[in-house]
Amino acid sequence: MPQPFEFCVPKAAKAVPVGADWLHEIKYDGYRARLVRAGDKVKLESKAGLDWTWRFPFIVETALKMRQTHFAIDGEIVVLDVRGISDFDALHSRRHDAEAQLYAFDLLAHDGDDLRDHPLHARKAQLGKLLRRQPEGIFVAPFEPGAIGPDLFVAACRMELEGIVSKHRERRYRPRTCDWIKVKNRKHPAMTREF
The missing domain is CATH 3.30.1490.70 (Dna Ligase; domain 1)
Structure with a gap:
């Protein structure tokens, strides 16, 4: 990894x-996380360093279905309410872990390249390409x-x-x-x- x-x-x-x-x-209003995929291995980690790979299976399964196999994404884990608004209480309750999704707002590594020295607009453009036609689980944050x-x-x-x-x-x-x-x-x- x-x-x-x-x-x-x-x-x-x-x-x-x-x-x-x-x-x-x-x-x-959710949990900040980094999602890293290296080949057939995926890790979802909290800002505090907790391994949440086991806790949010939908995000991990989505990452494993993607064509690209090497990337690191910065984003927010959320559970949405019926209005489509992030619901922290639902996320924190642990009753909706299987429904949680990742709103991705930055791409820090891709295909072995460290993108952190690239300007934000370029990283966001690459993130958009990486997640294009991604139907569910991981979205580009608007x-x-x-x-x-x-x-x-x-x-x-x-x-x-x-x-x-x-x-x-x-x-x-x-x-x-x-x-x-x-x-x-x-x-x-x-x-x-x-x-």
Whole structure:
């Protein structure tokens, strides 16, 4: 298996960055994870280093069905409610482990190449190609480019979502100097969650 990568962790902010060079994603309320496939071996690991390969079989089975056999994906494990919104309580309950899916937002390695030095927009383009026509289990997390960020945040709050994460399209994947910015919906339950 490839060496694990250190996670890039967004910094909390009060305002969404504005400008054409930013990409904005919905912040899913789930568990952050890395999914690594090396040939016929797949590992799903939490941000804290827990091996979740056994816990979320749907994601692992989907990864094993993919044509590409060597990749490392950064994403969020979620369980969706009937509205299609991530439901942390359902995920945390352990009653829906077999239904959990991965919303992929970054591709860090592919076919033996370390992509962390590539700009974000290039990594996202490759992620889109890797997961094209992937019917279920692992999805590309949608994102919106440019000045729409503040309006997207208002819409996310109106829909009772956790918030958004904004990332500069030219940045490399640098965990210790990560410039990802998260702006949270202050009325969302995640603001007061203790675990």
